Amino acid sequence: MPLNPQIARPVFDTPPLDARSRALRKLVLRALDKGGRGHPGSAMSLMEIVRVLYDDVLAFRAHEPNWDARDRCILSKGHGCLALYAILADKGFFPAEELDGFCKIDSRLGGHPEHGPCPGVEASTGALGHGLSIGAGMALAAKMAGKSHRVFVMLGDGEINEGSVWEAALFAAKHKLDNLTAIVDYNKLQSYAPVAQVQELEPLADKWTAFGFAARQCDGHDVAALRENLTALPFTAGQPSVLIAHTVKGKGIPEAEDNPKWHHKSYLKEEEMRVLYAALDG
Amino acid sequence: MRKTCLNMVHELARADKRIVFVGSDLGAGTLDAMREELPDQFFMEGIAEQNLIGVAAGLALEGYIPYVNTIATFLTRRCLEQIAIDLCLHKLPVRLIGNGGGLVYAPLGPTHTTLEDVALMSALPNMGVCAVTDAEEMRRMMPQTVDWTGPLYIRLAKGGDPVVSSSEDDFQLGSALERRRGGDVLILAYGVMVERALQVAEMLEQSHNLSATVLNVHTIKPLDSASILNHARGKRLVIAMEEHGPHGGLSAAVALLLAQSDMLGGVEAPRFRAFAAPDAYAEGYGSQNQQIARMELDAESITQRIRTML
Numbered sequence: 001m002p003l004n005p006q007i008a009r010p011v012f013d014t015p016p017l018d019a020r021s022r023a024l025r026k027l028v029l030r031a032l033d034k035g036g037r038g039h040p041g042s043a044m045s046l047m048e049i050v051r052v053l054y055d056d057v058l059a060f061r062a063h064e065p066n067w068d069a070r071d072r073c074i075l076s077k078g079h080g081c082l083a084l085y086a087i088l089a090d091k092g093f094f095p096a097e098e099l100d101g102f103c104k105i106d107s108r109l110g111g112h113p114e115h116g117p118c119p120g121v122e123a124s125t126g127a128l129g130h131g132l133s134i135g136a137g138m139a140l141a142a143k144m145a146g147k148s149h150r151v152f153v154m155l156g157d158g159e160i161n162e163g164s165v166w167e168a169a170l171f172a173a174k175h176k177l178d179n180l181t182a183i184v185d186y187n188k189l190q191s192y193a194p195v196a197q198v199q200e201l202e203p204l205a206d207k208w209t210a211f212g213f214a215a216r217q218c219d220g221h222d223v224a225a226l227r228e229n230l231t232a233l234p235f236t237a238g239q240p241s242v243l244i245a246h247t248v249k250g251k252g253i254p255e256a257e258d259n260p261k262w263h264h265k266s267y268l269k270e271e272e273m274r275v276l277y278a279a280l281d282g
Numbered sequence: 283m284r285k286t287c288l289n290m291v292h293e294l295a296r297a298d299k300r301i302v303f304v305g306s307d308l309g310a311g312t313l314d315a316m317r318e319e320l321p322d323q324f325f326m327e328g329i330a331e332q333n334l335i336g337v338a339a340g341l342a343l344e345g346y347i348p349y350v351n352t353i354a355t356f357l358t359r360r361c362l363e364q365i366a367i368d369l370c371l372h373k374l375p376v377r378l379i380g381n382g383g384g385l386v387y388a389p390l391g392p393t394h395t396t397l398e399d400v401a402l403m404s405a406l407p408n409m410g411v412c413a414v415t416d417a418e419e420m421r422r423m424m425p426q427t428v429d430w431t432g433p434l435y436i437r438l439a440k441g442g443d444p445v446v447s448s449s450e451d452d453f454q455l456g457s458a459l460e461r462r463r464g465g466d467v468l469i470l471a472y473g474v475m476v477e478r479a480l481q482v483a484e485m486l487e488q489s490h491n492l493s494a495t496v497l498n499v500h501t502i503k504p505l506d507s508a509s510i511l512n513h514a515r516g517k518r519l520v521i522a523m524e525e526h527g528p529h530g531g532l533s534a535a536v537a538l539l540l541a542q543s544d545m546l547g548g549v550e551a552p553r554f555r556a557f558a559a560p561d562a563y564a565e566g567y568g569s570q571n572q573q574i575a576r577m578e579l580d581a582e583s584i585t586q587r588i589r590t591m592l
Contacts, residue, residue, distance in 0.1 A: 133340065
């Protein structure tokens with residue numbers, strides 16, 4: 001299925017999803033299937049970002065989630081939590097079987113991630129526009145204490161409609177928080193319609209630059225490109241960094257790609273799940 | 283009271299490196315001495331209250347104890363979601379110092395007054411809410427805020443308020459403070475209304491030969507239920523008075539407490555009356571005291587209203 005012609009995006013020579021990217025997506029489907037609901041589109045666009053962060057960038061100890069020297073990673077777009085849960089399960093923060101309990105009454109894995117119950121979740125998010133301020137506070141704390149760990153905040157494109165994000169950006173630049181990196185999952189599709197229709201963000205990189213960030217852009221599904229950028233931090237010494245990752249909502253599931261109907265799904269039917277699994281097996 | 287409160291933050295921060303001050307865009311000169319002496323613990327971060335709360339949460343998650351200060355209405359209304367989620371859900375030790383709770387900013391109009399801050403903060407799980415009587419009591423309270431569990435809202439009065447607290451009182455954050463003992467009436471109040479409660483008690487004694495206990499309920503949440511019920515038992519009348527709207531403040535909390543205690547049943551049961559501001563934005567401007575009088579919350583008006591009940 002061709003991508004939505006209404007959505008303008010840069011053209012990348014995106015490599016096909018490899019076995020690891022497909023396997024992580026299957027973990028998302030596992031939770032979605034058992035939970036019967038979730039935000040699949042938002043998780044699929046985020047998958048290579050979390051994969052590269054946890055495979056190649058972040059310092060962490062899965063069995064000691066509060067290890068003081070860990071890099072802090074906040075999923076500010078909390079509705080993308082299925083991607084986070086998939087990578088946390090993959091890394092051993094909790095058994096993959098827990099994905100089956102997604103959204104269930106006794107589960108640690110809610111429809112938005114919670115700090116405390118769920119190991120590896122640095123902050124409870126779900127209401128949008130909170131994560132960058134919290135991350136900036138953490139980054140400032142690290143500077144104050146002379147600690148060398150870093151802070152990463154994953155933002156949604158719709159999320160940055162929130163004014164609080166730009167308050168946080170001003171703050172981070174003022175304090176020269178070059179230990180702070182924002183990553184925008186720029187899939188160009190909000191809940192209702194394309195970002196360009198609901199609230200245009202362009203020129204997005206220029207906005208971040210004007211707010212004092214060192215900005216780069218790349219293909220958010222190209223593992224090598226993400227790795228190259230996220231291992232070159234800070235982009236400029238003395239400035240917070242932002243990586244604008246151009247992604248596709250629902251990436252990897254043709255039926256869901258660029259399709260606002262797959263932003264959130266509940267009462268998923270067996271037939272729908274079969275389509276999802278088949279897309280990843282193919 | 284405000285000056286004392288902020289000076290106490292400076293003093294406490296000197297002894298405890300976990301303590302940081304986070305202001306928005308406060309008046310020139312605010313805490314200059316702290317900024318000069320402890321620059322690494324002093325932050326003035328602009329008119330961006332949502333961000334201030336989030337940053338304070340991030341600092342607290344890393345072990346700091348931020349004292350966040352701006353005008354009460356901007357601190358409570360503007361960033362309610364950040365307070366609820368970033369602070370209360372995470373149970374973080376952030377202290378919110380709200381300048382001018384109640385009618386302090388009456389001359390500046392309804393954008394700056396807040397007769398709902400106690401309700402907004404009390405509605406949030408894990409949040410503590412307090413409002414002391416005067417600057418001296420503030421001095422006694424502030425050291426106790428450092429190790430308070432979870433977030434805490436500190437409502438400030440105007441400053442220059444008469445000192446009616448006593449250094450002999452055993453002030454304990456979380457415990458209602460008995461200021462006067464009498465057998466007929468129990469009067470509950472917080473903040474600058476404690477002074478008026480003491481005046482009401484005196485007038486009732488002189489004009490009606492009624493003796494009143496006055497409890498300073500400086501900690502509105504968690505409410506010292508045991509003490510209030512203990513003192514209410516056997517009284518003819520229980521009065522709550524507050525510089526706050528009728529919903530969600532001390533009046534509502536005490537009404538719920540009494541109703542659930544079964545104390546209001548039977549012929550010997552005390553009657554309960556709340557004296558709070560009307561459920562309306564203040565009309566006109568004037569001073570805090572003028573507005574308090576217009577809302578019939580001054581000591582004479584309340585005494586008169588009690589007389590009509592007896």
